[in-house]
Amino acid sequence: MNATPRPSAWGLLPEEWKPLCKELGLPSFRATQIVTGLYQTFALSWNDITTLPVELREQLSQTIELTPLDIAHIQHAGDDVRKLLLRCQDGACIETVMIPSKGRLTQCISSQVGCNFRCAFCASGQRGCVRSLTAGEIVGQVMAACQLMRADQQAAGVPATGGTATSRTPGAKPTLPRPGNIVVMGMGEPFDNYDNVLRALRILNDQKGINIGARHITISTCGVVPGIQRLAEEDVQFELSVSLHAPNDELRNQLMPVNRRWPVAELIATCRDYFEKTGRIVTFEYTLVKDVNDRPQHADALIRLLRGMPCKVNLIPLSPVDGFDGTPPLEQDGLAFLDRLLKAKLATTLRKSRGKEVDAACGQLRLRTLT
Secondary structure (H helix, E strand, O other): OOOOOOOEHHHOOHHHHHHHHHHOOOOOHHHHHHHHHHHOOOOOOHHHOOOOOHHHHHHHHHHOEOOOOEEEEEEEOOOOOEEEEEEOOOOOEEEEEEEEEOOEEEEEOOOEEEOOOOOOOOHHHHHOEEEEOOHHHHHHHHHHHHHHHHHHHHHOOOOOEOOOHHHOOOOOOOEOOOOOEEEEOOOOOHHHHHHHHHHHHHHHHOOOOOOOOHHHEEEEEOOOHHHHHHHHOOOOOOEEEEEOOOOOHHHHHHHOHHHHOOOHHHHHHHHHHHHHHHOOOEEEEEEEOOOOOOOHHHHHHHHHHHOOOOEEEEEEEOOOOOOOOOOOOOHHHHHHHHHHHHHOOOEEEEOOOOOHHHOOOOOHHHHHHHO
């Protein structure tokens, strides 16, 4: 008979530690010491939290899991992008990407091992979904990035002290580094693992946790309508991004099988309702594929689809992926598509390709490692 798995320390909200300490017969101040050790000094084991007595560290190690994800492989790109292959305790491998820009690091994290939705140009779903990640494993990806950032800081000879992310003010002591932005846009569909994803993001956002601002945390969905509707009812300020990639059902059915369940009209209506309920603008991701969805008629159809809706459009040149025959658009075609949307008063950006040398498409590094 399998033993009940121990809860993950990184999967517990800071507010949950006081009642847990009470349950363990510990004074409440121990909860503060634990939370400080986990999220301000980034302890990677119970023995790293030296404010706790040795006996208590041993007790906690027997009851609550605190083991970092194993950094199995790191791919480096010439533009300083790093893609990490992380191994969970059961041997499952997931990916996370660290993207530096303008003094701030954006981290793309995964929500599942694989994916059920099999979008045409995403490698994550090529072998289906093995399982969903726990909240602790989702937070653990950020802790792995913090571990590398701390090593970078030490290698550069920059001193670091414990502290919260709010101490980033002129004249403040240096703090242990952490990502400035989080996007749940890696392997998996976040709304297919809704509860664990929301719990993890609450931990990352908590002022006593990693303390990343809610508006610097983005959830990206392939268009799971019930998940969007549920998020609209939450008391959170996280950003929402929707992978659209086509302006009509005929084309989107080919690129994104999820469209057969929630077609374009229903998806866009749900996004309009989301804005009405929350006041938060939705960003639509649109991957440009040469001669597939990057023609002037596609831009015009997209303009008609989104007309009158407060939103943003993020155009993304295709990152080539094994198993999909499409190619990135010509540079002039991408710029022409952008210009057409801007002239129609749609807030639009054309993303610069980053990390081409690191198997940029979601799930590709994992697939090549497993092959």
